[in-house]
Amino acid sequence: MIYKWKRLGENSLFLAPSVILTLTLGIYPLIWMLRYMFYDYAGYGEALFTGLDNFSRLLRDTLFWESVRNTFVFAGGKLLLTLPLSLLLAVILNGRLRGSNLLRGIYFMPTVISTAVISVVFYNIFNSYNGMVNTVLMKLHLVSQPVDWLGPKHAMLTVILVAVWGAVGNYMLLFLAGLQSIPQDLYESASIDGANAGRRFWNITLPMLAPVAQMVIMLAIIASLKGYESIMVITEGGPIGKTEVMYLYLYKLLFPVSTGSPVTQQLGYGSAVGFATAVIVGAVTGLYFFFSRKMNKVY
């Protein structure tokens, strides 16, 4: 009996740090947000209960809905480029190539480099007045005038390319781990039966990778919908809101920045926007899980 109590005490102590951290850094902020989304609150003074006012404002807030649209364009573009590219790289580097370990390291490098630093570098590469991309394009006579890569027409494409560069190595590594778990004897049997490389990829690699791919794609979807850091550094959501994504819009409501006149936090409305963004990301992820449920039952 004493042993059981001791065991319970010991277990509780081991659990305590994670329980305390979850409660203070996860549950408490969540409850805080769920409460303040019904208030008008600027971070100081009295918080005024306003019922559903924040949500009716949300419905008529064109800037928010534009940011939702931009988020889907950004996430869609990023996923369409990142996932095939990272799978391709994973398949290539899964073979017994010379230097494949070095290449894996190089492709994975963007994942460990600071997003802020790398975004400043990309700003300098793409800026239209002395950026390297324009210099090369003009020297090769591919364009006669500098292209405004960060202007209203091309800014979204540019931030997608930067995001793809940053994400490919990460998903490549996850796909690689999935590929390495596929038993080699399946490939050997298929080869004996005369299956060529394309056939082996289509009939063995893809189906066997499906359960891993399901998780990788889910992670990629969530990361794409929530991504805003590089955009904040490169364009700050501009020009004229063309790259303003949901989480950047939310960030600006909660942590407004201004070099000149005073700015005020909108914690009440920000909480409502935070709730709406979480619902949107949750709904997309839920739908994905529903439609991809068969990927888990391949074999």
Next chain:
Amino acid sequence: MSIKGVERMQKKWLGLSLSLMLAAGIAGCGGNGNNNKSGGAAEGTPGAATASPTASAAAETGEPVQLKYWTDDRHDQEYIKELVNKFNETNGENIQVELTVMSENYAQSVDIAFTSNQAPDILRLKSGNTPEFVKKGYLAPIDGYLTDEIKTKFGSLLIDGVNRFDGKVYSLANTGLTLRLIYNKDLFDKAGIANPPASLQEMVDDAKKITETGKSEGVYGFALNFKSPKSAFDRSMREILSLSGYQGLGFDLETGQFDFAPYSQVIEYFKQMYEDGSILPGAETLDIDPLRAQFAAGKIGMYLSFSTEPGVYQDQFPTEINWAGTLAPTLDGQIKGTSEIVSAGTWLGISAKSAHQDAAWKFMQYMYGDDILKTYHEKGFGIAVVPSIVEQAKNPEIGGMEGFLVGEHDSLWPAVPNVTPEGSTYADAFFKYMLSGGDAKAIAADLNTRYNDALSKAVEKGEVTVTPDPAFDPMKPQGE
């Protein structure tokens, strides 16, 4: 259980207990760094009324009074360190000031410090953060310390909504920032332009000429840091409007309402420059430092900015180009108002949570001494706005600063209410118009509706007070 098992168990418990003690110890160290400061002066009580005995008691016991002084100014830190060291050696009351120069996120750091009872005793205050710090109850009023001499020296610079709130004074002025058109004389000469523009139409024409002359070499007539439209317009439109006779942030001081009609007139000229191709390509996402780098490289004909620029071109981006600052152009070339001096009226303030407010005031008094304020101006760290200092101080020895000094066309303007409207800000709305067109009058009308709605709500909630001044004269914004 075996003996070994019991020993293992005991070791585990010992380890866990030690970890907990260590964690508790760390938490204790990170607790109240102010040593009982939370029990100090009551919030909002004038300093003299809370005359803290701490300083004299500390002097008697030999324990120094430790004051924490936080600033986010980096340009003057060496000079401020010198002043702090001198104060620490000479104050005679065993007061020791510790200076902390913050980098980014100053306001957030101050928030965290106040919520965790580790607030500094003395804070650098700027016009951008003071109203919020007062509303949050961070600052102690200093009225009780203001002698007649101090009132005479700073009296004309006590402004509601800037350094005085609800009749209580929280800070005093030192320097301000003037705003000017900054232009590359070499590029103007090359384009055959004799003088900088006096009207907006001239600015449009000059930008076009400079671009035509220099485009093949990557030279353009005009640029602003449009990555943040608010930052860009608040350093350009604001000055153009105030010199043209209108408040520069879209507020009509006569009616006490927002009116963006004058703003919509000025934006037409910016739009014209954009359509002419006279604005540096990529300016849509240009930050201020890359802009300065391009200006220093001789690629930009002109832009508008603060009086911080001479210092920037001396230290941050040393340049060979021949440049100068001059008054901003106006709507029709006529000066019908005064150029607004911004970020003036505040410098240092005392924490409401400080247990050593008297000692903090002693330090403030030292910093606001004539010699220090004079030297601060002469070294070019800021432009003096205190009348008695302006009279005494020599011109700063920084190249280009002569164009930024306070002159007959500069003055402080009344503070305008800070409101947060629903939807896009005036800067975002007008920048969108500049790039993609639309109906400027409709945009101004929509902004008026949204800003005035937000203003009504803020007044209703008691967050701001508005007093229309039908007799407001933009040539004398502070009255006679």
